[in-house]
Amino acid sequence: MINSFLMIGQSNMAGRGYLSDVKPIYNEQIKMLINGRWQTMTEPINFDRPTAGISLAALFAAAWQADNEQEQIGLIPCAEGGSSLDDWSADGALFEHATFLTKMAQRTSTLRGILWHQGENDSFAGRSNEYLDKLALLVDQLRRLLASPAIPFIAGGLGTYLSSGRYSHYFAEYENVNQALLTFAQETPNCYFVSANGLTANADGLHFDARSQRLFGIRYYDAFQTKRHVLAPLRDEKERVKRLEERPLTKAESTALLEISFARGEISLPELEERLARI
Amino acid sequence: MINSFLMIGQSNMAGRGYLSDVKPIYNEQIKMLINGRWQTMTEPINFDRPTAGISLAALFAAAWQADNEQEQIGLIPCAEGGSSLDDWSADGALFEHATFLTKMAQRTSTLRGILWHQGENDSFAGRSNEYLDKLALLVDQLRRLLASPAIPFIAGGLGTYLSSGRYSHYFAEYENVNQALLTFAQETPNCYFVSANGLTANADGLHFDARSQRLFGIRYYDAFQTKRHVLAPLRDEKERVKRLEERPLTKAESTALLEISFARGEISLPELEERLARI
Numbered sequence: 299m300i301n302s303f304l305m306i307g308q309s310n311m312a313g314r315g316y317l318s319d320v321k322p323i324y325n326e327q328i329k330m331l332i333n334g335r336w337q338t339m340t341e342p343i344n345f346d347r348p349t350a351g352i353s354l355a356a357l358f359a360a361a362w363q364a365d366n367e368q369e370q371i372g373l374i375p376c377a378e379g380g381s382s383l384d385d386w387s388a389d390g391a392l393f394e395h396a397t398f399l400t401k402m403a404q405r406t407s408t409l410r411g412i413l414w415h416q417g418e419n420d421s422f423a424g425r426s427n428e429y430l431d432k433l434a435l436l437v438d439q440l441r442r443l444l445a446s447p448a449i450p451f452i453a454g455g456l457g458t459y460l461s462s463g464r465y466s467h468y469f470a471e472y473e474n475v476n477q478a479l480l481t482f483a484q485e486t487p488n489c490y491f492v493s494a495n496g497l498t499a500n501a502d503g504l505h506f507d508a509r510s511q512r513l514f515g516i517r518y519y520d521a522f523q524t525k526r527h528v529l530a531p532l533r534d535e536k537e538r539v540k541r542l543e544e545r546p547l548t549k550a551e552s553t554a555l556l557e558i559s560f561a562r563g564e565i566s567l568p569e570l571e572e573r574l575a576r577i
Numbered sequence: 578m579i580n581s582f583l584m585i586g587q588s589n590m591a592g593r594g595y596l597s598d599v600k601p602i603y604n605e606q607i608k609m610l611i612n613g614r615w616q617t618m619t620e621p622i623n624f625d626r627p628t629a630g631i632s633l634a635a636l637f638a639a640a641w642q643a644d645n646e647q648e649q650i651g652l653i654p655c656a657e658g659g660s661s662l663d664d665w666s667a668d669g670a671l672f673e674h675a676t677f678l679t680k681m682a683q684r685t686s687t688l689r690g691i692l693w694h695q696g697e698n699d700s701f702a703g704r705s706n707e708y709l710d711k712l713a714l715l716v717d718q719l720r721r722l723l724a725s726p727a728i729p730f731i732a733g734g735l736g737t738y739l740s741s742g743r744y745s746h747y748f749a750e751y752e753n754v755n756q757a758l759l760t761f762a763q764e765t766p767n768c769y770f771v772s773a774n775g776l777t778a779n780a781d782g783l784h785f786d787a788r789s790q791r792l793f794g795i796r797y798y799d800a801f802q803t804k805r806h807v808l809a810p811l812r813d814e815k816e817r818v819k820r821l822e823e824r825p826l827t828k829a830e831s832t833a834l835l836e837i838s839f840a841r842g843e844i845s846l847p848e849l850e851e852r853l854a855r856i
Contacts, residue, residue: 316842332625333657334674345624346611349840378612391681395613398677402670464846501846502839560781561628563595567743567780 300329300336300372300407301362304400305344305355306386307416310457311377312344313353314500315508321543323356324551327363329372334402336372338554344375352508353377354454355413357515358522360542365523374403382419383432388439397443404444411450411522412440417475418456418468418504426474433482437489450525452518453479454492457510463503483527490521492528512539552577579608579615579651579686580641583679584623584634585665586695589736590656591623592632593779594787600822602635603830606642608651613681615651617833623654631787632656633733634692636794637801639821644802653682661698662711667718676722683723690729690801691719696754697735697747697783705753712761716768729804731797732758733771736789742782762806769800771807791818831856 305311322341329336330343339359342350359371376396378385386392400409420429433453441447455476460469483491497510506514516538517528532538547555553574560570584590601620608615609622618638621629638650655675657664665671679688699708712732720726734755739748762770776789785793795817796807811817826834832853839849 314840333655334670335657337626340627347616348619348837351841376612378614391613394681402673500840500842505840558627561593561779561784562630563779 300370301366301410302331302372302374302400302403302407303355303358303410304374304396304412305353305377306392306396306412307377307414308381308419309347309377309379309504310418310506311353311355311413311415312346312375312379313342313351313355313511314349314505315352315511316500317341317351317508319508320352320512323360323543324547324555325360325363325545326548326551326554327370328356328359329370331372331374331399331403334399336406339373340558343373344377346377347379349379352511354415354506354511354515354518357512357539357542358413358518360545361516361519361538362522364542364545372403372407374400377415380419381416382425383416383429383436386416386436388436388443393439397440400444409444409446409449411452413518414451414453417479418460418472421456421460421469421472421475424471426471426478429475429478430482433478434486437486448488450522451486451489452492452521453483453489454514454518455479455494457494457497457499457506459497459499459503463499465502465504480527488525490525490527492517492521493530496531512543515539516542549577579649580645580689581610581651581653581679581682581686582634582637582689583653583675583691584632584656585675585691586656586693587660587698588626588656588658588783589697589785590632590634590692590694591625591654591658592621592630592634592790593628593784594631594790595779596620596630596787598787599631599791602639602822603826603834604639604642604824605827605830605833606649607635607638608649610651610653610678610682613678615685618652619837622652623656625656626658628658631790633694633785633790633794633797636791636818636821637692637797639824640795640798640817641801643821643824651682651686653679655679656694659698660695661704662695662708662715665695665715667715667722672718676719679723688723688725688728690731692797693730693732696751696758697739700735700739700748700751700754703750705750705757708754708757709761712757713765716765727767729801730765730768731771731800732762732768733793733797734758734773736773736776736778736785738776738778738782742778744781744783759806767804769804769806771796771800772809775810791822794818795821828856
């Protein structure tokens with residue numbers, strides 16, 4: 299049985315880290331739900347936009363799998379770039395789509411948690427004042443609809459880099475949103491807050507870079523596993539990420555990655571065959 | 578109201594053409610359904626695998642839109658690489674997923690057609706003998722479930738290149754599948770067959786290359802629009818594709834493409850601003 303996690307929120311949950319900035323994570327015990335079926339996870343996982351890239355969920359999954367070696371983990375990618383909390387209301391398309399896919403996934407997996415990152419689009423025009431109440435309602439509705447009343451809900455903070463950069467005028471209230479996320483997590487059973495302190499952005503000043511998404515992933519996992527808020531960077535987070543990224547591939551995984559490179563036109567047929575022979 | 582088309586089948590409907598081989602199609606009147614919502618189409622449309630690329634659907638949509646300038650077209654991407662006809666049975670995940678999304682899309686669009694390409698995975702072990710009956714059942718069930726009993730169904734043939742190449746031993750019966758597709762289309766109202774004659778493959782010998790997907794797209798559109806089978810290459814297909822690919826972008830489209838390039842890290846912030854100023 300697969301252990302599944304729902305990914306919801308906006309662009310920083312979908313992931314915008316550049317693929318070329320980090321070592322890929324490829325592990326046949328880590329799956330993602332595509333077209334209602336499980337397949338081995340590759341990045342980008344959550345293809346909501348042509349800009350989709352590295353998300354925190356891949357490293358989260360790698361950390362979970364390393365601690366549960368005999369089991370499989372499956373991600374359910376439903377995050378949507380640019381979405382506000384109102385876009386996630388229970389009568390809207392995003393909620394309906396995410397709960398439909400999660401219910402499909404629940405037939406072949408046990409739902410273990412919900413990974414949430416959202417709030418940039420509620421950081422202006424007074425929206426942050428309503429964040430706490432709206433999020434509480436959403437989590438309550440999700441838990442009821444998925445028949446998982448105590449399912450862990452992990453919510454990461456917004457990047458402190460939002461106070462500067464090309465689009466910073468859109469995010470005047472981001473600290474209020476972070477406070478609402480923390481308060482909500484402190485007040486609600488099985489909800490945990492994860493600090494984004496120290497994490498950095500792409501050149502757009504909007505999106506966590508790939509390296510930061512990897513660090514965020516280990517923080518999310520730490521919150522999930524220890525059932526505690528992560529209020530500051532973890533002391534050993536860089537080493538933990540490095541260890542997970544450097545996991546040796548199995549023969550089957552090396553073969554699969556070569557077949558993908560060939561199918562994408564990145565290596566020629568003779569090169570494929572020569573490299574397959576060396577595995 | 579958007580005019581929508583469902584994309585189903587296996588990898589050659591999802592698309593595996595290399596993105597770098599053709600000019601991108603970007604038109605704000607062409608949408609795709611992601612997370613249950615419409616957004617401007619970009620390629621790959623149907624992200625079923627890390628190898629997803631150029632599909633016939635983009636050029637199909639461009640051709641439709643050019644003939645319906647005041648209207649919008651929307652694609653519903655549900656094709657799944659490697660799927661057999663049995664995988665598409667009405668009690669399976671792919672069918673459930675595709676019909677759920679199409680019914681969501683029908684609230685904000687009028688379904689105008691179904692684009693089908695599948696059969697490679699039914700070209701061996703005697704499976705081709707059952708192709709006609711299984712496809713007829715599937716189309717009947719789709720039309721009933723979507724409350725669209727006369728919806729046009731466009732089915733392309735398998736590439737003749739399948740008789741050679743690295744994986745050719747898997748496709749011994751591909752000509753039988755093509756015959757079944759043609760017979761089905763001839764016998765069933767509002768179903769049209771589209772020949773793949775003359776189209777070529779990537780180095781894998783499995784997947785239509787990007788240029789061929791563009792040509793296939795105009796053939797699919799021709800079948801849809803004229804309500805006739807396309808049994809051979811169209812006389813003017815190359816010119817028609819070229820004309821559609823060379824459509825000038827609007828200011829808003831040029832801006833959006835530059836913002837995407839920047840968000841992907843392909844151009845720097847100064848370069849973005851300098852190029853935006855020149856639009």
